[in-house]
Structures are given as C-alpha cells and as structure tokens.
Amino acid sequence: MFSSGSKYLLGLSGLSLVAAVVYAFTVNPSDLGAIAILGLMVVVGFVAGIGLHDRSGDVATVEEAVAASAPAPRDSAWPMVFALGAALTLLGLATVPVVFLLGIVAMVAGGSEWIIGNWADRASVDPVFNNDRVRARAIGPLEYPGAAAVSLGIIAYLFSRVMLHAPKSAGALLFILFATAIVTVGFLVGYRPRFRGPVLAAVLSVGALVLVGAGVTTGILGEREQLAEASREDFYSAEHRECGEEEGKHFDHHANNKVNLRSAVLATVFVKDGKVYAEAIGLKDKLDTITVQRANNTNIMFRNLDEKEHRMVIHLGEAKVGDTGAVEKVETCTQLTGQDQEQVLTVNIPKPSAAFKDGYSITVPGAEGEVKVVVP
Amino acid sequence: MERTDSPVAHRANTRRAVVAAALGVFLAGCATNAPQDVFQPKGPNADKINNLQLIVFPLAGIVGIIVLALATYIFLKFRDKGQEIPSQAHGKPVVEITLTIVPALILAIVGVFTFRSVFDLAETADTEMVINVTGQQWWWEYDYPAQEKYGINTPIITSGQLVLPVGTKVLLRETSRDVIHSYWIPALNGKKDAVPGRINILRIEADKPGIYAGQCTEFCGLSHANMRMEAVALSKEDFAKWVANQQAAYKKPAAGTKAAEGETVFMNQCIRCHQVNGMKRDDGTPVIAAADENVYAGAAPNLSHLMTRNTFAGAMFDLLSEDCRDDVWEAKPEEFGAKYLAGVSAECLNETNLRAWLRNAPGVKPMYSDPAKLGPTGGKYRGMPNLNLTEDDIDKLVAYLLTLK
C-alpha cells in the first residue's frame, strides 16, 4: 500500500499538521508562523503523494537491473534556487520581511522541483518517460499556473509604470495599442501556423524587451507631473479642501465636472449672473433655503451657469480642535467648476440647525447670496 | 370589500360590482375593513392602480375559469373507457398558432392599459407639497421642508404618523439611513422602496380625512414586522392648526411638578439620543441630542410634540388606550380632524404600552441593543437599549412626556 519512502514523508507531513495546530492554539492562529508550518506540511504531503503515485520510493520493488541501468540524473538548477532561497530567508530575517517571503517562495519552489525531478529521474530507465510523463504530469499543474501568475504580475507592474508616466490623453491610446498587439499576436498564433516556433519566439522576445525597457525607463522617470502634483498637494487625503477663491493646482484643474448620479440628488445649487439660488425635488420655485434630512448621506449638486469658474462651499458649523478648546469652522467644497458643468457633494449632517448659532449654509465664493441649509 | 358612498368611490363601485360578479366567491371570503386592503383606494393614485386591477383581475379570473372548465371537460370526457388507443397525431399547427396569438392579444390589451398608467402614476409636475420620508431600523421619520404656502416656516419633524392635508398632491422624497425599507400605504398608493444613498419619489393624495394604515414591506432586519406607519389626512383648516401646533414653542413644565422632575430625567437619559426642539438648559443653551454618537444610523425619533401623535416606536404601539384609539380611527371624516388634533390626554394615554417600553424597550420590540453584541457597530445601538430606569423615574417621565403636546 504505502511505499517506505512515502511513509516518512507522510509522517513528517502529519507532524507538521500537529505542529501547526499546536502553534495556532498556543501562539496565534492567523500568524505567518502557522502558515509557514502548514506550508511545510503541504510540500511534504505533496511530495509524499508523488512518491505514492509512481511508487519509486519503495525500496523493495526497485529491481536490481533497473537500479544498475538507471540513467544518470539530469542537470538541474533547482538546488541552486533552493540555496538562494535559504540565503534570502536568512537575509530577510535580518532585513525586510519581503525578502524573507521571497526566500520562502524560492525554497518551496526549488525544493519541490528538485525532489520531484530527482524522483522522476529514477522512475524508469526511459528518460523520455521519466521527463514527459512522470515529471511533467506531476509538476506541470503547479509550474504553469505559478509561472503564468508571476509573469502576469510582472507585465502588469511594468505596464502600470508606463501608464502612470504617460500623459492622461495618451493613456487610452496606449491601452488600445497594447490590447491590439496582444489580440493580433493571438490571432496570428491561432490562424497562421507558420507564425509559431522561432518567429513567435522572436516576436515575444522583442515584445518583452520593449515592455521591460519602457517599464524600467518610465519607472525611473516617475509618475506624470499631474500625479506628482496631486501627491504634493496631499490630494488623496480626505481632509484636503481648498474652499476659498484661490486655485489648487491639481485639486481644481483635474475635476471631471460631469455627474452621473442624478437620481440621488436632493437639491441643485446654481450660480447664474453672479447670484446663487437652489432648486430641490418637488419644489418649483428658486429657493434660498433647502431642507436636508439629518444624519443622512445627502447629495447636493452644484451647477455653474456663469462664464467664470466657481466652487460651491457648504458651511457645516464648528468643531473643537482636539482638546485645545479652540473652535474651527467646518466646511466642505467642490472643485472649481466651469460654465455649464456640475459637481456633487455628499454631506451627512448629524445635528439639527439649532445646534449652531448660524446654522448651516451654502455659499459660492465670488458670487452673491447664500442658500440656507436647514436640518430639522 | 368595504362599500363606500362618496362620489369619488362611486365610479369604482360600479366596476366593483362587475368584479364581484366575476370573483364572487373570492370576495365573499374577504375581511371587511382590512386597513391595508389594496382594493380600497382612498386617493387618486391608489384609484388609478385599482382601476387597472379591476381590469386585470377579472380578466385573469375569466381566463382561469375557461381553462379549468376545459380541463374538467377533458378529464371526464376522455378517461379510459376501454376505447382503442388513438391515432398518434402530433398536433394541428392552426390550433397551436391560434392558441399562441389569442393570449398574446389579451396581454397586449392589458399592456396598453399598463403602459398608460405607469407613466400616469409617475407624473410629478403638478406636485403641491413636499415631505421628506426617511427610513431607519425600525421606524420612519417625516420632515416637512419650509413651505410658506402651508405656513411651514421652520421645518417640522415628526415620526410614526405622516400628517398631510386632504386633496393635496403630496410628493414624498424617500430615503433611508441604513438598509432598504419600503413605504406602503395601500389606500393612497403602491409601495416605493427607501434606498440608502438615493431619493425615490412617491406621490400620494388622500380624498378624505382619516387614518390610513401601512407597513414597511421590504425586509429590513430583525424587527421588520414591527415597522409600521400611519398616514393621517386632515382637512386643510385642521392641517393648518396641526402645522401651527408643531411650530409652537417648547413649553417648559412648571417648576416643582412631577413633569418638571421628568424633564430632568429626560435630560439625563433620553437626550443622549432623542431631541426635543426648543428645550434649553438652565444657562439658556439649547439641548442637542447626540444621537449620532450613540445610534449607528445617526438618529432617533425626535420627540417634540410627541403627544400629538397617536403611536410610538415605529407605530408599533398605540399611545391611545384602546377605546380612545377606536374613537379616532372610526371617527366620521368631518369629526376626525378635531378628534385627532386633541392628541393624547392623560385619560386616553395607553400607560401600559408606554411604561413597558420605558421599562425595557428591547423586551417589547426586538432590536440590536444588547451592549455585548455591538462589536460590529463600534458600540453604537441599533434601536433603543434597556435604560434600567427605576419605576419612580418612569412615573416622572410619563408625566413629562404628557406635556409634549
């Protein structure tokens, strides 16, 4: 039933499972350690399975003639990968965790390839059988998806560098080009048999070179100016607002100014001829007061009908600054919005207007008037 | 089905007679006066739907009867009486095509009516009044944006009962603070979901003064069954009175009364979530509830003028004792306004319900308010917790709440 070699391996695998369980219960169930021990169990159990599969680990059944005429093992780079992995693991322990993880991956990959290759070499005296059938069938299902995942990751990373560097307008074009190239090559491979083999290899190599070259270059050059600006302006922080008449270099110049969620807009604030007014669902008049439900995410749209660029500012009362006792005005605003363009702000006002002496209001810097926001 | 004798319902009555003929047995088996009966429209929107129902239901009934009759005939006529095994004919295309076209035609006719009324019901251009409706687990909040025409200068906020003037085309702007709910007053219109992040609109209009019952119809969690609503239609004059009262200033209970002690209890306990507009501390600063810090969805019912409503806790419980409630619910349209505006007096108060609620709210209405289970919401409640009030405090609170008229 079980060959003698696989018995040890199965035992080791079981032991790692026990170790993992003990570790999980005593130390930390979702810790890297438990996963590492379980990883050991996977590898060893897997190898045991392979051992069982071709029964080569069974010392008793290896016939002497076979043993005598067994072909010499083939060259293998995997021991080196394994050693590299071990080195990286140690290095990682001393430096950064990423290196440690890389080391583990290299060790697992190198180790399993090494062991399986070794076993496969001894499965029979027929090297072709050993390689094509035993080794390829056993390791193929791991190798191909793994290699595919790694290469896709690399491609995505390199291409993303290019996209981050290229100007916004060129981005779409690049994307189309890239996709077209892939489809074209795919089509040629599918329908032009002559395209396979060396031609294909050459094309792929050129493609890889271009991608690597472009990726590395753009990676070194850095992100395009707008994005760099955005990070300098701290644009991605939720608190970032510039609600006066001044212009933020990134904040104000890369707004979309198009709104798709009209069905969810409670009220629209307009600027026309330098005057501010509002309209709300179900009410026909131009309003100077809008009523907003308390503690509810409410969308308010701003639509600029004037030539001059404007932004809408919602004043949301005051808040204490930390424990200092100082009081600061709370406000939020849209970006600068050009003529006939629109933006939406979502506000959630938990307290009724009565909570603040001045209540809440909407203004547009540079335009006359205000819209009172009443929260009952 | 209930019969009414108002002129508006008169046309419907004629049709109803036709329906009654077609679905006689079915109708005979119905309850009278079921408050949420979909065949008893009390306003033009529901009426439009009902007119459609009065076409579709009889039609379906007739088709059903024809099919069942045909089937019965076949079952009796062609049973095995020892006849020969018949010819193995595979069908007659003419019959089949006819039987495809006939139902298609019937449905096309229904489709035309449907199409018309879908757009008819979506009409909002002639809206006369707007009310915000906000769903939250497990109650509805209503607030009335400032509308000079109706004397609403400062917004009104209430819950449990939606008060509206009769003969007025009211637009509800529905949304929700947490999960999806659905607003349904069958006598006034079909249902419309309240979806967080969206504003769905629903038009209603009541023909006569009265209370129209409804219920949340989108499953909204634990106490979905206890999320009810009532729409109260008042004549225009009565509505104006109601508006004036809702905007009336806060009346602080006289010092030294039990109610005044109740106000203190309220300020110590209830104010953590429940707002009463106009309430002030001794130093004159307004008392603002901190619902957003204690309730996950960010709000709890505003209790200003609580005793002008007949219900509380998501219209699950009556504030009126049974007799007083029946008196209001069964009042004739012309008397209804006065009875409703009388509000809840000490004699009519349903103390059992109110005290049970104050004693242990989650005990009478399932809610997520066990502090041990509030991990996912970061300690915030979904519903009212058990405040462990003493009986004495409860006495005081009841006395105080009675002053909120």
Place this chain on the structure above:
Amino acid sequence: MAIIERPTSEAAVPALATPSASLGALKRPMTESGWKSWLFTVDHKKIGIMYGTVAMFFFIVAGVEALLIRLQLAAPNGKILNADVYNQMFTMHATTMVFLFAMPMAAAFANYFLPLQIGARDVAFPRLNALSLWLFVTGGIVLNLAWFLGGAADGGWFMYAPNSGPIFSPSNGVDFWVVGLQIAGIASLIGSINLIVTVLNMRAPGMTFMKMPVFTWMILVVQFLLVFSLPVITVALVLLMFQREFGATFFDAAAGGDPLLWQHLFWIFGHPEVYVLILPAFGIISEVLPTFARKPLFGYPFVVFSGAAIGLVGFGVWAHHMFASGLGPVSVAVFSMATMAIAVPTGVKIFNWLLTMWGGKIWYTTAMKFAIGLVLLFTVGGLSGVTHAVAPSDTQQTDTYYIVAHFHYVLFGGMVFGLFSGFYYWWPKVFNRMLNERLGSWNFWLMFVGMNLTFGPMHILGLQGQPRRMYVWTPQRAGEGFFNLAFWNMVASIGSFILATGILVFLINVLVTSRKGEKAELDPWDARTLEWLTTSPPKAHNFDRIPVVHHLDEFFHRKYVEDTATHTMKRVADGADLVRAEEAAADKHIHLPGPSYWPLVLALGIGVLGLGTIYGIPIMVVGGVMILLGSFGWVLEPSVADDSEIDPPSLDGSTKEIAPLG
C-alpha cells in the same frame, strides 16, 4: 575531481521498467457493492439516486421549517419563534427549498434519466458528475452548519444589501450562506456543462434534436440557463463575501457603492433561476401526460420552442422583482411588457398539455394525477403572475402574501407536483418496485387539498395587506368580519399540516413498498421513451446494445403500429419482449469509467477552503492542501481502471467499460 561516467546510448538497455501499476496514487475502490460502491461511484444512476436522497432530506428539513413558520403565524403575535429565529427560518426555508431541494432533485432526475432517454451509457464526464454531487452535498452541509454555529443566515433568500452586510447581519449565518451557495453554484455549473456535452455529443444514432424526449429538451434548456445565470450570482456572492470578510464597500451607499447593484445581480440570476426550477417539472409531465393519455405530446415543437423561449425571455425580465425600487417609469414599463410577453409561451404549454389529453384514453394513475395537478395549479399561479406583471398593480402586491401565494402555486403546485409525478412514474424503473397506488391516491389528494388550503388563502391575505417576512402579524391590521385575516392565517396553517401529512404518506409509501412492494413489470405504464428499453433497474452499462432511433417516442413505436384503416394503434410487441431482444444481442467489451476517490476529496477540500474564509487562513490552507492533492490524484488517475485494479475479472472474460472520457 571525480569523473562521472555516463552510460552510452549503445549500452545494453533492459526492458523498459515503466511502473506497472497505474498512475493512481491509491488503489481504486473497484467494489460493486457496499458503501464504497456508492461513495466513490461515477455511475450516473447511483449519483442520481444519491442526489435524490439528499435532496429529499433537505426537502423534509425545509418542510419542517415551513411548518414552524406556519405555526408561528397561525395566531397573532405568535410566540413559537422569536424574531431572530423566524428570520433565519424563512431565509433557510427558501434557500434550502431552492438550492438544496429543487435544483438537486431536478439534477437527480436529469442524471438518472437523461442518459437513458438519449440512449447513452453514462454522462460525458462521469467523475465531474460525482464532483457535482459531492460539491452540492458540501454546499448543503456548509449552509446548514450555521444553525449550530451561531445562527443561520437571516437576510432572506434574496439577501438584499446592505442588510446582508457585516453591520446589519452580524452573525456568521450570512457568511455560511455566501460560502455554501458558492460551492453549490460550482456544483450546478459543472453539472450543467456535463449535461450539455452529454446531450450534444452522446445521443444514440438516429436521435436528432427533434426526436429527443421533451424531458431531455427541458433539461437541456435548464442547463443553458444555469450556464449563463450562475456566473452572475457567483459574482454577486463574491462581492458580498468581500464586503463581509475583507471590508469591501460595493453595496455601501456612504462609501460610493450602490445597494441596488446587488438587486440587479441577484435577479439577473434569480429570474432565470425560476425557470431552472420549473422547466424540469414541465419536462417530467410532458413525458407523463402522453404516456397516460396514450397520445404523443400535442404540438411537440411548440412545447420545445416555448420552453426555449421561456428560457431566453427569462433573462430579460429580472427587474420585475424591483418595480418598487425606484427604477423610473421607462424601465418599469419595458420590464412590465417583457414580463407579460413571457406569459405567452407559458400559456402555450398549458394549452398543449390539455390538448394532449384531448381525444386520448386517459389512465388516472397517481403519476397522472400529479401531472394534472401541475397543469391546474400552475395555471392559477401563472394567472396571478400576470396580475403582477402589470407594474402598477404589482406595487400594491409585491412583498405581500399575494406573492407568496403566487410562487407557491407555481413552485409547489408546479414544480413539486411535477417532481412527485416523476417519482411515481419512474419509481419502478429505478427501484424495480411499484409505489402503492392506493397510498399514492391518498398522497395526491392530501397534497392537493393541503396545498390549496395553505396557499389559496394567501391570495386573500396579501390582497388585504399582509406583508411577507413578518415574524408576527397584528390583529389591528386584520380587518373585521368572520373571514378576517386571522381566519385565513389559521386556515393556511391548518392546510400546511394537511400538506405535510400528504408528504408523510409518500414517505410511508416508499417505506412500505420497499419492504413488501409489488415487483414492477419491465414496462408497467406502456411507456414511450428509451429509458424503458432496458431492465429495471438498468444495468451498470444501461443498454446491452445502443438503440438506433427512428421516431420520437421510439419505444412506443417499437410496440405499436398504426392501423391505416381506423387510425388507431395496434400493439405488435410487448415491452418486456423488446428488452429481452436487446439482451440477447448484447455488445461485448463495454468499457465503463472506473470509480474514484478524488471527486469526494476535492469537494471536501473546497468545503474546508470555504469555511476557512470564515474561520481564518490556517483552515484555508488545509482546504488548499486537500484541493491540491485531490486535483493531483484526479489528474494522475486514468479515467478507466487498469486491468490489475479490477478484481475479480468478469466471469465470462469480457470486460465492461466505456471509452475513456472525463
């Protein structure tokens, strides 16, 4: 430095010592009896029976849940269940009925009879078939495990966001639900591809599409529906899983998500799903009605194409579940029209069934009674369906008991009656025993009366304003008069127990007849299709000789010829004789696929992996290991067992296996 001496190619090479054993890691479980022969089987018939048994178990579980619900609602302010448990109850009742009873029971019939009806020896991918079964079992276990681990899912089977999110459904119930359904979904997806390939590639010679039995046709349509709709629900479930387990915000309006996204995804799956449930039952009675009316199905092409049309249009009507969600009048009108359109092909089917019986010689067996029950009850459900295809009218009806009444008429009166018709019709084929007709009659009438008493009053309840999914109802909204809502709630509850008694009679019937039932004849119903052209139960290889098909209803036409003068049918052969003739001309050397451990290992591994998404990474790793080993075992194992693994060899020296596939 050592010099390594390499053997030269000319060196004497002994005979190639390729491993003599097969490439499988473990010895195959070749036994033909005992529990192993079931657990590791790849035989479509055994798999079909197991599907049926497990589905029946879940039917009883969900039935008990339904009874508890009706007990709770029999009187106002019920105290049997609290709000939380009630919500779990109706969620799991629906989920179990749909995913763990209806779909697998249809799969049971499809698995068992589809290969037989097209004259095939097995499905196209036998091991995948076993994997489907075990994944379904795993999914069912995961779904119901929640009962014992902190409460089952409580968001309704439609699991609308955001109520299904981690804040609003804090127990692990929804997590189990999400994982269980994903697993059951994989099972259905695999199964559907398997059956599609089987029908497309493995029909007996001469069986063109228009000679295929209607049951097979309907199953084929259903499999296409599954292939196109399951990916959508899978996407939705993955999104929900990410929302719950990994903090994503797809359905969170405050974070820019949209709760309606879930509804669209769910119903794009959910509506075709309705037809996935009902079409197999349509298929079954399209076999039963002609058999007992002694006439071929009236308008066969119309029935087939209306089935396909229902399937196709079924993808374009999902938003009629969302008429109240604020879609806007244009969408509402369009979906309303589309929904009415789907009533036409459904109506066609009803008329064709009635006309099949017209001019027939109707034999009222229990199977026939259930089939007729379906026609009548489905008509009622279909017509109430039309009343809420009318969108404005639907806004008054949706989420009330009227809808509950409607879909129980369609699904219980339709689907379940169809399945019971199938039980009585095919029982002798599968078990070589007749189900008792007297008990059968009791079974039918109790179910028919119980069903109408339970769900009939719900029409009234709904139209008079009682919403669904309420753990209590209040007398304040029940109206006045003797026939008030309290009365009808009570009637419905009583009806549910009559219904349950009917199902109990069925179980008793099964028990009694399995002990001392009458042995079935080979062709007890004078049937029409190929599954009767073999022994009962069929041999492992189904047919001794692959039949050559010349007619629709091939088996019937081998028994009868038309008398040209009177246009009546004259019997020329006996069914049993035909079967014996086939036996005499049996093929030799039939190769059947070998049994395998790996589908079971793989299915369990996926289950463990799923639990890992709830209970943490280490458990996921264990699941991953099981999946990895299962896949490897599967890949390395040849589909047909090696000679050395078969013990003992066949008695007559011939081997019976089918060509290696799967």
